[in-house]
Amino acid sequence: MLDLNSVLKNAKKWAREVGKIQRQNFRKNNLLINTKSTGIDLVTEVDKLSEEYILKAIKENYPDHQILSEESGRQDKKSDYLWIIDPLDGTTNYAQGIPIFVISIALKYQDETVIGVIYAPMLDQMFEAIKGQKAYMNGEEIKVGIKKELNQCVLASGFPYDRSSNQDNNANYFAHLVPKVRGLRRMGAAAYDLANVAAGILDGYWELNLSPWDVAAGLLILEEAGGKVIYLPEKRGISLVAGNEVIVKKIYDELKVVDSKKI
Structure with a gap:
């Protein structure tokens, strides 16, 4: 099995690099926007740029792995590893100029998720987890709330x-x-x-x-x-x-x- 700490480091690096692309294009006057399944299901040129960056990084570092990404679907290969990518979750917010959107990257091994990274570039919040190794935001351990009502x-x-x-x-x-x-x-x-x-x-x-x-x-x-x-x-x-x-x-x-x- 892969060294998951090393893989997590890569996934976080990719998320930060994609975050730079998204910040640079945020509230851009001539942002290209199209629709997908319905008139309110949007995809922008930045979704595609973000996806291209992550897919290229995965293929360069883990060429045998499968990939499932929102914009380009599934790329099947014979591998126990599957990357699941949302290059820009919150596209409507992004297109509207609302600074709440994230890059989401997960890795599954034999159908079990072993790595999760979620990065909010405008807020500089990095959420991360390795299976069995707790969860963190910007390096600090996080826990769910304790409210009961x-x-x-x-x-x-x-x-x-x-x-x-x-x-x-x-x-x-x-x-x-x-x-x-x-x-x-x-x-x-x-x-x-x-x-x-x-x-x-x-x-x-x-x-x-x-x-x-x-x-x-x-x-x-x-x-x-x-x-x-x-x-x-x-x-x-x-x-x-x-x-x-x-x-x-x-x-x-x-x-x-x-x-x-x-x-």
């Missing part, structure tokens, strides 16, 4: 890109939880939400219809920080609830209350 919690969530055409769009859950919590945040970057739950900055998070690149790094960081995850297998894509052991169950129970009211 929803009315003391600030949670995060988000909405799928097809929310206008699919009623399973999280709006009912969001409305139900608004009066039950201290605050609800819609940060616009799933990886950053998970990282903040891992650091105890947010108390919990749920979202529907996510993709592997949205969560691969964040879930490892969360779990290494003592967090728990409950999956919603009846939902589309990857749908989950995250938090500490108590709060994750309380959020899940509230979602089930909403489900029980459906006709």
Whole structure:
């Protein structure tokens, strides 16, 4: 098996270099923006530049490894290693000039995530974890929060890109939880939400219809920080609830209350 500390060092270096590209182009007047699955599912020239940098770095350093990246899909090879990349999570924020977006890099070995890196370049926050070696933000160990009551919690969530055409769009859950919590945040970057739950900055998070690149790094960081995850297998894509052991169950129970009211 690879020396994971060495691999982590590389992944952090790539994330910082990509962060420079993103900072240099942030709020650029002539930023090229296109759409993907829907009119609100954006991709910018910076997404592509960021992905190109990371893919080139992986191929130069680990040429036999498989890669799954948001913009270019899966590049299959016969390898026990799979990189899962979101070169710019929070593209809508980026395109809008909102400084909340991250680079997310994860490495799986035999289907188990062993490295997770999430870097927020405008905030200079580096979240990282190696399987079994705790989780860190900017070199300091992080842990999930200790709150046990929803009315003391600030949670995060988000909405799928097809929310206008699919009623399973999280709006009912969001409305139900608004009066039950201290605050609800819609940060616009799933990886950053998970990282903040891992650091105890947010108390919990749920979202529907996510993709592997949205969560691969964040879930490892969360779990290494003592967090728990409950999956919603009846939902589309990857749908989950995250938090500490108590709060994750309380959020899940509230979602089930909403489900029980459906006709």
